Every structure is written in C-alpha cells, then in structure tokens.
Amino acid sequence: MKGAQTEIYWTTFTHPLFNGMPLQVAATELGLCFIALPDDTHMNLKQWMGKKFPNAKLIEHQSRLSPYLEQLQSYCEGESTSFEIPLDLQGTTFQISVWTALMKIPYGQIRSYFDIAKMINNPQATRAVGSANGANPIPIVIPCHRVIGKNGTLTGYSGGLQAKEKLLRLEGYFDYTVLGHARFDF
Incomplete structure (x- = not known):
C-alpha cells in the first residue's frame, strides 16, 4: 500500500x-x-x-x-541562488515534467506558462502547466514563483501574490520592462 x-x-x-x-x-x-x-x-x-x-x-x-x-x-538571506538538495517528487509524469522545467528557470529570471509549455514540448498545454505549477509541492526550491502570465502579470501563487513578489524582488528581478512595456506594477 x-x-x-x-x-x-x-x-x-x-x-x-x-x-x-x-x-x-x-x-x-x-x-x-x-x-x-x-x-x-x-x-x-x-x-x-x-x-x-x-x-x-x-x-x-x-x-x-x-x-x-x-x-x-x-x-x-540572498546568499545562494540555487538548491543542491535531493528531492522526493510525488506527482504525475506531466507534473514532474513541468516541475523539472521550472527548475531550469535561472535565478532572477521569469518565464510565462506558455514558455514552460514550450519547454516541455507541449505548447498547447498552457492551462495544464498552470495546474501543475499550482500543484507544486516544493515552492521556492521548485521556483514556480518565477512563472508569470503571458501578458506579464503576476498570477496565482500558493503563498499569495505578495510572497511571489517578495521572492522575485529577493532574486533581484527589478527589470519590470520587457519589449518596452511594463511587466509588473508593484
């Protein structure tokens, strides 16, 4: 059992x-x-x-x-930018593929749900990526806070959007402009 x-x-x-x-x-x-x-x-x-x-x-x-x-x-404390610890991931094959993709997002950078769907070679799965992101059992270590909406908005986070903002700021993500338009309004 x-x-x-x-x-x-x-x-x-x-x-x-x-x-x-x-x-x-x-x-x-x-x-x-x-x-x-x-x-x-x-x-x-x-x-x-x-x-x-x-x-x-x-x-x-x-x-x-x-x-x-x-x-x-x-x-x-802002002293490290990655985690070097073993993980025991419990999820579906699809969820684990999404979580693995999330761990490839560099510290201080962001990606959209669509970007993650492309990373796992399933660009039509944007909503499913969002669901897998929301089911992430190890936030922070599996950096789901680095994922934003395609239009650049902060979207759902299990710890709340304020925590997501704090984590992005901790990582030094202060460049809120991409392609000449504002990405966030904190």
Whole structure:
C-alpha cells in the first residue's frame, strides 16, 4: 500500500521574508518532498500526506531537516541562488515534467506558462502547466514563483501574490520592462 513503511520528517522554518510566519518543511529518506508557505490555503502537510503517503508515519524532527533548512535560510538571506538538495517528487509524469522545467528557470529570471509549455514540448498545454505549477509541492526550491502570465502579470501563487513578489524582488528581478512595456506594477 502507498506510503507503507514511509517516514516523513517535518519541522517549521521561519524567516522575516515571510513576516515571521512558519513554513512547513518535510522530507522522506529520499529527499525534500513538501514545503507549505504561510498563506497557503490550498494544502497543508497533513492534507498532502494523506493524498501522497496515506499510511506514512509523520515525525517532527528538526535536526533531520537541517540540510534543507540551511539551504532555505541561505536562499532567503540572498546568499545562494540555487538548491543542491535531493528531492522526493510525488506527482504525475506531466507534473514532474513541468516541475523539472521550472527548475531550469535561472535565478532572477521569469518565464510565462506558455514558455514552460514550450519547454516541455507541449505548447498547447498552457492551462495544464498552470495546474501543475499550482500543484507544486516544493515552492521556492521548485521556483514556480518565477512563472508569470503571458501578458506579464503576476498570477496565482500558493503563498499569495505578495510572497511571489517578495521572492522575485529577493532574486533581484527589478527589470519590470520587457519589449518596452511594463511587466509588473508593484
């Protein structure tokens, strides 16, 4: 049965970038598997685990998550631009292809949902890309915040548009003009 014998270790992570509100961070023996942003009303760890690992054992264990927390801290402080940690991705083949494409977006750059659809060789799948983006279980590490609407607008983000804006600003994305017109109005 799915999730049998699996142990999921979890803890919280707080940082001023998220107004001191805790993120839920979880990993299996294989790698980081889940981050819930403070304003994520879509799903919390227990809901996600019930869907992906219904028989798993949930264990609070901060020291077990130290490598992940250290890299999150470094990213949030603007000290690192990438994550070098193992991931345990739980999703459909299509979702994982989208999440893999998201991880190819360079730090401080943006792409549209259409750009991601083209990256996975499925340019008609813009809406499905948006759905996969919204189902991303590891925001920040899988940088779905770097994806915007085709017209340059900020669109949905599990942690809210304010968090998306903060993450883009952290990454130094201040060039809000592309092709001579404003991309954002923060």
